[in-house]
Amino acid sequence: MAELIVQQSFPEPRPTTNPYLVMLRDGIRTVPGVEVRTFSWRGVLTRRFDVFHVHWPEILVSGHSPVKKLVRQGLTLLLLGKLAVTRTPIVRTVHNLDVPDGISRREKWLLRLIDRRTTLRIRLNPLTPMPPQAAFETIVHGHYRGWYAPHPRSPRVAGRLAYVGLVRRYKGVDALVTAFHAAFGGPEGAEPVSLTVGGKPSSAELVEQLRSLAAGDGRIALHFSFLSDAELVEAVTRAEIVVLPYREMHNSGGALSALSLGRPVLVPDNEVNRMLAAEVGEPWVLRYDGELTPAALESALAQVRTLSADAGPDLSRREWDDAGRAHVAAYRRAIALLR
Incomplete structure (x- = not known):
């Protein structure tokens, strides 16, 4: 019988x-004596467990229809009641800094309730602010090297820039397309350069805007669909550099994906990204200040060409076995704090 049963959300x-x-589930499972369960409403309401680990709590209280949303919200209240009666701690990973936009007052109230019931928070970098007096641990996001290992790498294409990931307004893909369109001397420039954008878009309006911005520039390829792991590996490894021009950037799995595949990234200059650069190697995390400009793209492409072909970023602090052990220690601390 497991010494510790962890219920994930x-x-x-x-x-x-x-x-x-x-990868987190698998990393925790490497720790002896620990059982990890995935989520079902029947399971969380009827079975015993020692700790409930929630990631994006808004998912618990949302639904694709008003009826489904209402049912989930009622089930969430039942779950919170069970956790209170059984004195089971909630551990929450703080992936995002803000409450999602466009949610109802009832959803916000339930999220505040979950927040008040949270015993311990896990943050992915040491700059994530925590509430006063809150118990927390810092456990960095692990790398993707093992995850992408089954998929073949593609040869690097000279002059190729890439954006991969969900295409949302706050991720600044419009700024990337605009800056690239004006960079490198225009479509008839001497250097063969190209930009590929791949990922699932958030709206038809955004798709139309990006297609309009890229119109007439044959160097820009837009692929608006969900990328499989194999497609993501191909898109990233064909590029010389991955550009992530997020207007808001605090925790980025996209940056770690590119670094795990041996490609440098160009990202906004902020304290989080400066810390990442200091950790993995400055040449691998290039940064720009303010708005993304054509000059920033041209400079980044020139800089990445100084890296040797066999070089790689230092991701030694981001092993999943280490993350698994750190999470188990956090769970045990949460249990001790509550009981």
Whole structure:
């Protein structure tokens, strides 16, 4: 019998599940005496467990229809009641700094309730602010090297820049397309350069805007669909550099994906990204200040060409076995704090 039963807030993984969750589950399972369960409403309401680990709590209280949303919200209240009666701690990983936009007052109230019931928080970098007097641990996001290992790498294409990931307004893909369109001397420039954008878009309006911005520039290829792991590996490894021009950037799995595949990234200059550069190697995390400009793209492409072909970023602090052990220690601390 397991010494510690950990109930996660995500269901059994599917092909579209965030790899972070799958790798975390597998990393925790390497610790002897620990059982990790994935989420089902029947399971969390009827079975015993020692700790409940929630990642994006808004998923618990949302639904694709008003009826489904209402049912989930009622089940969430039942779950919180059970956790209170059994004195089972909630551990929450703080992936995002803010409450999601566009949610109802009832959802916000339930999220505040979950927040008040949280015993311990896990942050992914030491700059994530924590509430006063809150118990927390810092456990960095692990790398993706093992995750992408089954997929073949593609040869690097000279002059290729890439963006991969969900295409949302706050991720600044419009700024990237605009800056690239004006960079490198225009479409008839002497250097063969190209930009590929791949990922599932958040809206038809954003797709139309990006297609309009790229119109007439044959160097820009837009692929608006969910990328499989094999497609992501191909898109990243064909590039000389991956550009992530997020307007808000605090925790980025996209940057770690590119670094895990041996490609440098160009990201906004902020304290989080400066810390990442100091950790993995300055040449691997290039930064720009303010708005993304054509000059920033041209400078970044020139800089990455100074890296040797066999070089790689230092991801030694981001092993999943280490993360698994650190999470188990955090769970045990949460249990001790509550009981």
